[in-house]
Amino acid sequence: MAAFSSFQLLDSSVFLPNNAFSQFYQHETLQNFDHSTKNLSVTNKNSMDSSSILTDKFSTEKITQRAIFPMDKKRKFKEGSSANCAQSKDMREMKGKRQKKMKNCEENNNNNNSKEENKGYIHVRARRGQATDSHSLAERVRRERISERMKILQGLVPGCDKVTGKALMLDEIINYVQSLQNQVEFLSMKLASLNPMFYDFGMDLEQFMVSPHQNLSSLASALPGMQECSPTTTGNTYPLLDNNNSANSLLLQQPQIPNTLPRVIDMSCGKWMTKDNKY
Amino acid sequence: MKTEKNLPRNPSSIKTRFAVKFLQAMNKMNKRKNPSTSMAVKYKRYQFIRAAATSSMASAVGPRRAWSRAVLRKMRNHTAIHRFPMNNKTRTTRRFPITRRKRSSILRGNPRQEDDLGFGQEDDLRGLVPGGQGMDFCRLLSETAHYIKCLKTQVQVMTNVLHHYST
Numbered sequence: 209m210a211a212f213s214s215f216q217l218l219d220s221s222v223f224l225p226n227n228a229f230s231q232f233y234q235h236e237t238l239q240n241f242d243h244s245t246k247n248l249s250v251t252n253k254n255s256m257d258s259s260s261i262l263t264d265k266f267s268t269e270k271i272t273q274r275a276i277f278p279m280d281k282k283r284k285f286k287e288g289s290s291a292n293c294a295q296s297k298d299m300r301e302m303k304g305k306r307q308k309k310m311k312n313c314e315e316n317n318n319n320n321n322s323k324e325e326n327k328g329y330i331h332v333r334a335r336r337g338q339a340t341d342s343h344s345l346a347e348r349v350r351r352e353r354i355s356e357r358m359k360i361l362q363g364l365v366p367g368c369d370k371v372t373g374k375a376l377m378l379d380e381i382i383n384y385v386q387s388l389q390n391q392v393e394f395l396s397m398k399l400a401s402l403n404p405m406f407y408d409f410g411m412d413l414e415q416f417m418v419s420p421h422q423n424l425s426s427l428a429s430a431l432p433g434m435q436e437c438s439p440t441t442t443g444n445t446y447p448l449l450d451n452n453n454s455a456n457s458l459l460l461q462q463p464q465i466p467n468t469l470p471r472v473i474d475m476s477c478g479k480w481m482t483k484d485n486k487y
Numbered sequence: 488m489k490t491e492k493n494l495p496r497n498p499s500s501i502k503t504r505f506a507v508k509f510l511q512a513m514n515k516m517n518k519r520k521n522p523s524t525s526m527a528v529k530y531k532r533y534q535f536i537r538a539a540a541t542s543s544m545a546s547a548v549g550p551r552r553a554w555s556r557a558v559l560r561k562m563r564n565h566t567a568i569h570r571f572p573m574n575n576k577t578r579t580t581r582r583f584p585i586t587r588r589k590r591s592s593i594l595r596g597n598p599r600q601e602d603d604l605g606f607g608q609e610d611d612l613r614g615l616v617p618g619g620q621g622m623d624f625c626r627l628l629s630e631t632a633h634y635i636k637c638l639k640t641q642v643q644v645m646t647n648v649l650h651h652y653s654t
């Protein structure tokens with residue numbers, strides 16, 4: 209019933225002069241429309257045919273409008289779900305009438321008409337393949353993001369670049385994370401079993417505390433490359449340390465660390481990297 | 488390799504901070520614990536070292552990552568429980584694993600949308616990455632990438648500590 213009334217309104221609006229254009233299209237968008245894409249393409253064709261009758265000036269205008277359409281994305285999203293215009297027969301009539309009118313009052317309504325034309329084209333584009341639907345667009349963006357992250361992970365996880373398919377890649381990633389966690393556990397176990405030595409090491413650190421500069425200089429002589437960097441590590445206070453409770457619970461005296469730290473990091477530069485690449 | 492060379496000159500890098508914190512924690516442990524070699528003590532020591540490794544890694548990363556935030560939260564709860572055993576009740580009331588998962592699944596909408604990916608694998612990954620329960624899949628992947636990087640550095644530093652003090 210609503211559709212019928214709006215049809216009537218449409219007809220009446222067609223016979224009205226220029227002002228009725230905006231109304232006409234409002235009704236058009238409000239209508240419930242359940243025609244297939246075939247029908248739509250037919251209407252589109254018809255409109256194209258009728259437009260080809262028009263003067264050269266107008267047709268060129270249309271072409272330029274068509275060129276602009278793909279830029280207007282927002283409108284496309286809005287209009288994607290809205291209903292389209294009426295039956296093709298009526299459509300043809302209306303279009304013919306409309307274009308006659310357009311001929312008459314081109315100068316006044318150019319901008320307005322271009323907007324209306326925009327709407328018409330975009331309906332078709334959104335309808336044809338459902339890929340321009342906002343939901344599927346978001347889905348596509350999400351998929352792109354996932355694949356991008358998968359690529360990053362592929363670079364990180366060794367042996368993952370040979371594998372194709374996301375499921376297998378996920379398998380590899382899971383295995384790698386598990387192996388790394390197991391390695392950490394194993395290492396902490398080893399460190400725990402290493403304790404008597406560590407106790408000595410603790411004693412050493414006590415000694416370091418007494419005369420840190422001497423030991424530091426000896427270490428620096430052993431590692432000449434580290435000479436500049438060790439004072440910076442001593443002077444540095446780590447800003448993130450203060451924020452975290454658990455970090456604070458682990459904290460101890462600051463000046464002991466730099467004695468052992470450069471060595472450890474240096475070793476990690478040299479030794480471990482080769483091992484790590486081998487994995 | 489070039490980033491590795493820069494590291495000692497960059498005291499605020501994650502590796503350096505992790506090494507500092509880990510050694511501090513080890514030092515603390517060595518001060519506190521008696522040097523007996525019984526199995527129970529060793530096991531306690533192992534647990535402490537493991538906790539120290541994870542928590543120092545997380546605090547080196549800081550609160551900008553979801554996984555490190557999750558670890559830090561867990562550690563804080565853990566230490567709070569150990570310090571104040573009376574708070575066991577609050578712990579049980581605070582942790583709602585089922586409801587949290589429910590809420591996260593509601594927030595994520597339908598969690599079973601990834602038809603092209605294995606769900607079991609995704610859940611496995613969620614279980615592996617700390618704090619992975621409430622993330623969507625994109626977030627989970629990026630967090631996993633960062634977590635893998637951090638685990639790598641952790642393993643590096645720990646092996647070097649081991650090498651350094653075992654020889």
